[in-house]
Amino acid sequence: MKAPPEFGIIPQAFWDDPYPTLAAMRRDAPICFVPQLNAILLNKRDDIFTCEKNVAVFSSQQAGGLMTVLMGENMMRKDGDAHMKERREIFPAISPKTVKNTWRTHFERETRTVIDGLKDRSGFDIVRDFAMPVSGHALRHITGLTQLRPDEIDQTSQAMIDGVGNYGGDPALEAACHAATAKLDAAIDARIAANAPDDDTSIVAVLHRAGQPIESIRANVKLAISGGQNEPRDAIAGAAWALLTHPEERAKVAKDEATWLQVFEEYARWISPIGMSPREIKQDFEWGGVTLVKGTRAFLMFSSANRDEDHFDEPDAFRVNRDTSKAISFGAGPHFCA
Ligand code: HEM
Numbered sequence: 001m002k003a004p005p006e007f008g009i010i011p012q013a014f015w016d017d018p019y020p021t022l023a024a025m026r027r028d029a030p031i032c033f034v035p036q037l038n039a040i041l042l043n044k045r046d047d048i049f050t051c052e053k054n055v056a057v058f059s060s061q062q063a064g065g066l067m068t069v070l071m072g073e074n075m076m077r078k079d080g081d082a083h084m085k086e087r088r089e090i091f092p093a094i095s096p097k098t099v100k101n102t103w104r105t106h107f108e109r110e111t112r113t114v115i116d117g118l119k120d121r122s123g124f125d126i127v128r129d130f131a132m133p134v135s136g137h138a139l140r141h142i143t144g145l146t147q148l149r150p151d152e153i154d155q156t157s158q159a160m161i162d163g164v165g166n167y168g169g170d171p172a173l174e175a176a177c178h179a180a181t182a183k184l185d186a187a188i189d190a191r192i193a194a195n196a197p198d199d200d201t202s203i204v205a206v207l208h209r210a211g212q213p214i215e216s217i218r219a220n221v222k223l224a225i226s227g228g229q230n231e232p233r234d235a236i237a238g239a240a241w242a243l244l245t246h247p248e249e250r251a252k253v254a255k256d257e258a259t260w261l262q263v264f265e266e267y268a269r270w271i272s273p274i275g276m277s278p279r280e281i282k283q284d285f286e287w288g289g290v291t292l293v294k295g296t297r298a299f300l301m302f303s304s305a306n307r308d309e310d311h312f313d314e315p316d317a318f319r320v321n322r323d324t325s326k327a328i329s330f331g332a333g334p335h336f337c338a
Pocket of ligand 1: 052076077142227228235274277329330332334335337
């Protein structure tokens with residue numbers, strides 16, 4: 001039985017730019033214990049790709065975790081049948097077919113309106129004035145909470161993310177998270193009380209029709225907002241920034257040598273909008289020459305996997321033409337982005 005090697009980090013430096021530290025971990029200690037995070041980090045793409053599917057060991061259940069305590073027990077914190085049942089129930093709201101046949105029209109109309117509102121301005125902030133409302137409008141429609149403004153979606157999303165990451169126990173962050181979840185609960189209750197028509201494919205409507213208990217509906221809508229606002233917002237604005245700072249890559253798009261989908265996928269590889277996903281080790285497990293002990297916390301580091309030298313040539317470079325098929329920006333197991 002060999003414990004994973006310890007790898008200390010400087011939290012502020014890791015927060016500012018984790019990539020140099022993650023590269024050192026991949027080189028020297030691909031599976032390591034980081035005392036500052038009180039967690040074991042899995043950093044290699046193939047380790048994560050294989051282990052994430054082994055839910056008997058890498059469990060998503062974290063009953064006492066901050067996400068469950070503050071936002072309720074959502075599908076991302078369940079395993080096995082309990083997880084698959086809720087995943088099936090949400091599918092009609094977010095399936096590729098529903099996105100194409102229903103949401104796309106809303107996305108295009110809202111985006112056009114946001115762009116029209118920017119036309120006469122001498123300058124604007126691409127995150128606040130473009131990516132944020134585009135992402136927020138998309139979520140208003142998908143969730144069914146159309147009574148909220150995009151900035152309210154953004155604010156409640158951020159408050160929940162800050163609350164879930166509040167390992168330091170800051171009371172102000174906790175209070176802001178409670179206020180956000182109360183606001184969303186009220187909005188969800190109002191939508192349910194309004195009796196959606198049978199063809200309403202929003203998340204609130206399909207989960208209610210599926211008979212999901214109100215606590216689960218609330219938890220899963222909060223999951224969609226906390227996991228569905230910042231990521232597209234930052235990917236939209238981040239991809240624009242990446243192209244503006246890499247003129248040679250931008251030229252490829254202008255000359256039709258690369259598609260916008262390639263830009264998005266390479267951006268999500270290069271700077272993973274969700275850098276990691278936590279798991280709890282449910283039974284002692286030997287892997288990669290070390291023992292993972294029952295009860296410890298493990299972080300699947302998607303951000304590190306997406307720059308794994310074994311799969312990506314010059315992984316720190318942003319190159320829109322590269323093969324990104326091995327990237328796991330959306331996960332690699334049963335919890336693969338809904
Ligand atoms: C750039 C955009 C996005 C990225 C990069 C992203 C990434 C991810 C990742 C990494 C996971 C966890 C996978 C795992 O643990 O294996 C996840 C799960 C999830 N995502 Fe996304 N996501 C994005 C957008 C969205 C949006 C817009 C929504 C909702 C409308 C959404 C809903 C979900 C849900 C519900 C889950 C949990 C799935 C489950 O537990 O089965 N995501 N996403």
